[in-house]
Structures are given as C-alpha cells and as structure tokens.
Amino acid sequence: MELKRLKLRLIKDNYLLIILILILILALFLRIYKLDEIPNGLFADEAATGYDAYSILKTGNDLHGNFLPLLMNHHNIDKVESMYTYSTVPFVSIFDLSIFSVRILAAIIGTLTILTTYLFTKELFNKKIGLISALLLAIAFYQIKPQQSTSASAPT
Numbered sequence: 001m002e003l004k005r006l007k008l009r010l011i012k013d014n015y016l017l018i019i020l021i022l023i024l025i026l027a028l029f030l031r032i033y034k035l036d037e038i039p040n041g042l043f044a045d046e047a048a049t050g051y052d053a054y055s056i057l058k059t060g061n062d063l064h065g066n067f068l069p070l071l072m073n074h075h076n077i078d079k080v081e082s083m084y085t086y087s088t089v090p091f092v093s094i095f096d097l098s099i100f101s102v103r104i105l106a107a108i109i110g111t112l113t114i115l116t117t118y119l120f121t122k123e124l125f126n127k128k129i130g131l132i133s134a135l136l137l138a139i140a141f142y143q144i145k146p147q148q149s150t151s152a153s154a155p156t
Contacts, residue, residue, distance in 0.1 A: 050099075
C-alpha cells in the first residue's frame with residue numbers, strides 16, 4: 001500500500017514532466033513519420049548535403065575534393081556553412097546514404113526546438129503555458145513540413 005502511494009505521489013509530482021516527454025515523443029513521431037517519402041525525392045540542397053556528408057565520411061573530402069572544408073561549395077554557385085553537413089555525417093554512417101539519413105537531423109533539431117520553446121515560455125510565464133506552447137509547436141503544420149526536408153542551411 002505504501003509503495004502504491006509513493007508511485008502515485010511520484011506521478012503527481014512529475015506529471016508535467018511526463019506530459020512534456022509525451023509531447024516531445026509526439027513531435028518526433030510527427031517529424032519522422034514517412035520522412036523518406038514526404039516530400040518525394042530530394043531537393044538539390046539536400047542531395048548536395050547528403051553526398052558531401054557521404055564523401056566526407058568515406059574520404060574526408062567534399063564532392064569537389066577539398067579536405068574537410070569550412071565552407072561547402074554546393075552547385076558551384078554558392079558556398080554554405082559546413083556545420084550541418086558535418087552533423088549529418090553520423091546519420092549517413094548509421095543509416096547509409098539515404099533520404100532518411102539526410103533528413104533525420106532536421107527532424108531532431110525541430111524536436112529540440114520544442115523543448116527550448118517549453119523552457120523559454122516556462123521561464124517567462126509558467127509551466128502550464130510552457131506545455132501549451134510546446135504542444136502547439138509540436139503539432140503546427142508550418143513547423144512539421146519544413147523539418148521533413150532540409151537544405152544546406154540550418155533547418156527552420
């Protein structure tokens with residue numbers, strides 16, 4: 001009986017944390033569901049990021065043969081920061097070069113945005129407002145759709 005009361009108290013004391021975790025799980029699910037199918041195919045920036053990550057993983061060079069560049073030269077018309085490409089390398093290593101491995105980082109960063117939104121609004125207002133903000137951001141279409149695709153720049 002005492003153990004049961006302790007469990008109920010623990011759940012009562014941490015119900016906001018449990019709700020936040022459930023919101024984050026929902027957000028991650030919405031962002032990775034059919035990640036390799038929607039949108040169909042890769043955008044040019046995604047393909048360049050994926051191939052650069054694969055090339056760096058295998059040879060240490062980008063697709064133009066530059067060793068561990070600070071700026072990536074995509075399409076020979078623009079140079080973009082390399083942090084996102086380097087951050088994609090572990091996912092290409094784990095999942096091989098695929099649409100999923102190129103897009104998963106954007107989905108994870110998008111989910112972490114929900115956590116930071118909660119922490120920020122909790123400090124500004126209170127925990128319940130923070131949870132409401134996190135939930136609204138977790139299910140907002142304008143946040144989910146861009147995070148199912150990515151470009152060479154930081155995800156939106």
